[in-house]
Amino acid sequence: MKRILLALGLFLSSVFGAEFYMPPYETLIFDVQNGEAVIADNPAIMVGSAGIVMHDFGNGENAIIARAVVSEKSGAKAKIRFEVFGMLEQKALPLPKILPANGDKVILNYLYDRALIVAPNAEIYAQIVQAFPNIEFIHPDLGGAYLRLNSKPNPSRDDFRKICAKNSTGLIFVAMNEKSVFADCGSFKPLRTYESGKVAYYTLPFYSRVGDIKTVFWDFTNGPISDYDKHYSYLLGLDDE
Incomplete structure (x- = not known):
């Protein structure tokens, strides 16, 4: 337990005090x-x-x-x-x-004061919300409920776009192992990248209190995520860098 708490503290240390401010430009x-x-x-x-x-x-x-x-x-x-x-x-x-x-x-920079949050566990979710007080984060339960309702344990860019649209959100924040990213929720283009600590444990497909998200039994192409960091790095186009 001490090792986990230490890892969580280290995750936040390099992000805490960071800022994200992209005001609307007309x-x-x-x-x-x-x-x-x-x-x-x-x-x-x-x-x-x-x-x-x-x-x-x-x-x-x-x-x-x-x-x-x-x-x-x-x-x-x-x-x-x-x-x-x-x-x-x-x-x-x-x-x-x-x-x-x-x-x-x-x-x-439309609706860039609201962000969907994708975090690997509850502790990191809470710390990220605290680290960016100027951003209104949409609770991940709303995203988890959408995925569960639509049997999507393996969320795509289009799934997140729909979640952002339903919640009038312009940004998505993704916390990964040693890297965290603010991206536009439509283009999925990273706008700010932060060095962060190691993730001690993962909740898949991301932290929420919704519970297990299962696919329908006849869908053999939409199985659960096996690698959190690899999945979200792919969605953000970081694998191409």
């Missing part, structure tokens, strides 16, 4: 073509950070018409690509047919 888009646009660059944004495109109808009303992801930064400009914004999707309502145009407003 600007107009221009040079729109082929599903991309150019914006003025700003230190507040990073490649992989994302947000929304707002269209002003000129009558005092505006609406979200697309999702925007920063794909490139060069000099004083940055390039964004457009994606379908599914967070407010309603099956009874059609998707907006208005495409982004020059002069529309983009708000990047």
Whole structure:
């Protein structure tokens, strides 16, 4: 037990006192073509950070018409690509047919004050929440309940995107052995990486109080995670680095 407590303390020591602050950044888009646009660059944004495109109808009303992801930064400009914004999707309502145009407003780092948390055990979960008091972490029970309801013991990027959308969350925080990452919940692009300690033990697929998450008996392709760190490193694209 002492060894476990020591390991947990060491895990937190290098993360504690760390900060994550990416405030919303608003600007107009221009040079729109082929599903991309150019914006003025700003230190507040990073490649992989994302947000929304707002269209002003000129009558005092505006609406979200697309999702925007920063794909490139060069000099004083940055390039964004457009994606379908599914967070407010309603099956009874059609998707907006208005495409982004020059002069529309983009708000990047959208919902970056809320994060889904993926932690290997209860102790590390509690310590991470304490380490980042400026972030509102969504309790992992909400993610665990979604996975259990959908028989997903092996969560994919798309599963986490749906969980984030249901909880109006822009970020995902993943704590792994000797490394922890804040990533955009849509692009899964790592935005901040922290050196952390060793993980003493794992709860799979991540810590929650939901209990065992089992697949349906006829699904032979969606078995439980066998290696926590390998699984989440793959989802975050860290294996390609």
